[in-house]
Structure formats: C-alpha cells, structure tokens
C-alpha cells in the first residue's frame with residue numbers, strides 16, 4: 001500500500017467515524033474560563049513552614065505553566081509575617097510573578113465586609129497592599145484586582161456601593177467568581193490525610209472533588225444560559241493548597257474535556273455579562289447567583305456538597321484545636 005493510499009484510507013475512516021458520532025460530541029462548545037487562586041501564600045499558611053509553602057507553590061505553578069493556564073493569585077499579607085520565615089514566604093509569592101502569573105489583593109487578614117465596619121475593612125485593603133504592590137512594581141506591573149474575602153460584598157446596597165467607589169478610587173477592579181467547587185473544604189481533610197500518609201482517603205477526596213466540580217459546572221452552565229442567554233466567560237475560584245498542587249492537572253483535563261479554553265481574568269472581565277445590573281446584597285456567593293437575585297429569580301437547586309467531607313472537615317478542625325497550644329490560632333475557614 002502506498003503512503004498516499006494509506007492517507008486517503010485513514011481520511012475515509014475518520015469521515016465515517018465522525019458521521020456516526022452525535023453532533024455535540026464532534027464539536028464541544030467553545031467555553032472559556034479564567035482561573036483565580038485565593039488565600040496566598042497558602043490556605044493553611046499558619047501550620048506550614050516557609051519551605052513547605054514554597055514547595056507547594058512551585059508544584060502548583062509548574063502544572064499551570066506547563067498547561068499554559070493563566071492565573072491570578074490573591075494574597076493575604078498577614079500570612080507573610082512569621083518570624084524567621086518572612087523571606088521564604090515572600091519568595092513563595094514572587095514565584096507567581098517569576099512564572100508569569102499575576103497577584104491581586106485579598107485584604108490583609110481576610111475579614112468579611114459583612115461583619116466588620118467599612119472603615120476597618122478599607123484599612124485592611126490598604127494594609128494588604130504593601131508587599132504585593134512592591135513585588136509587582138519590580139516587574140513594572142500594577143496591583144489591579146481585589147477579591148472580597150468570603151465573597152462578602154456588604155450587607156446592604158449602600159455599603160456595597162461605597163466600598164466599590166473606594167476600591168475604584170484606589171485603582172482596583174473587583175474580581176468576581178462564577179464557579180466554585182469548595183476546594184478549601186476538601187483541602188483541609190486532604191492535607192491532614194497527606195500528612196498521615198493515608199493515600200486511600202486522599203484518592204477518595206480527589207474523586208469526590210472532581211465529581212462535585214462536574215456537578216457545579218453542569219448546574220451553573222445551565223443557570224447562566226437560562227439567565228443571560230449564553231454561557232459567559234466563567235471565573236473559577238480555587239485556593240492555594242496541596243490538593244490543587246497535587247491534582248490541578250486532573251481538574252484542567254476535566255475542564256478541557258467540557259470544551260473549556262483557559263483565558264486571563266482580564267479577558268474574562270471583558271464579557272458584557274459582568275457589566276449587567278447587579279443589586280445583590282447578602283451572604284457571599286458567585287455572580288450567577290447575583291444576577292439571578294437581581295432579576296427576582298433567586299437561584300434554587302444548587303448542588304449539595306458531600307456531607308461526609310463536611311463531617312471529616314469538622315473532625316480535622318476539632319483535632320487541630322485539641323492539639324494546638326492554648327491561645328494558638330489555628331487555620332480559619334478559608335474562602
């Protein structure tokens with residue numbers, strides 16, 4: 001058989017194969033998503049050494065860079081001030097910039113705007129800028145994004161608008177979220193299992209996390225289509241932890257299979273969906289829920305988070321409290 005004959009045969013087989021595939025399997029939808037990672041340098045920075053934080057960060061960023069996935073990391077600078085480890089912790093942040101990623105502000109110590117006075121919260125924004133702004137300036141970059149802790153944007157519309165005006169006067173753009181599979185809840189249990197060498201539990205958590213992510217994407221893709229008539233450029237919320245460092249490759253593969261391309265946060269925010277009216281006030285949540293509430297159609301039927309993970313997470317937290325020295329601060333609930 002000549003090589004051109006072989007090529008034609010192969011082409012014919014490919015055409016036959018395509019003809020018997022259902023249409024939606026042939027042309028996956030053109031979907032886009034921006035990746036954002038909160039609680040830098042690490043969700044559990046309090047119980048990690050600077051060396052471990054650097055190791056975790058390097059592993060996470062290697063996968064993102066190899067897969068050509070852009071990302072913005074949001075910093076809580078309070079986590080840098082650990083005696084004898086400040087350099088290591090700042091070096092972990094700098095790895096983001098060295099690898100071509102961007103940093104944003106997540107406030108100094110992660111307070112909720114729904115539970116502290118505006119003035120205190122705004123001071124937290126300013127205090128959270130020091131090191132991040134300096135690191136960005138070394139590379140002629142500007143601190144331009146803010147992510148609200150717990151996604152809380154204020155309990156009433158006046159607070160929300162006043163703080164938005166304050167943020168834009170300081171040159172910030174708010175970084176919303178549309179997709180969130182609560183990786184932080186998995187991560188606490190995963191990191192505990194990792195420390196104990198419980199590989200079976202780690203694997204069970206990863207499977208559950210990926211399957212819950214699928215449920216979340218199914219639900220919000222449909223809800224966003226119902227509300228705004230199309231699937232906007234989505235923005236995914238992740239956190240800096242060992243679960244993502246070890247397994248983000250599997251998450252990226254899962255999303256690629258759904259037809260997602262990975263874009264920058266800047267490109268995602270160009271979607272007109274993010275300029276539509278948003279009158280939402282209340283508990284922290286994603287922007288698809290904001291749009292639903294604003295249209296008088298509050299979202300219902302959100303996927304249930306697996307209860308066994310909630311239970312294990314509470315158990316891990318109780319054990320951390322038991323073994324901590326009196327008065328010590330343990331890891332707060334990150335979000």
Ligand SMILES: [Zn+2]
Pocket residue numbers: 038039106110149150334335
């Ligand atoms: Zn957070």
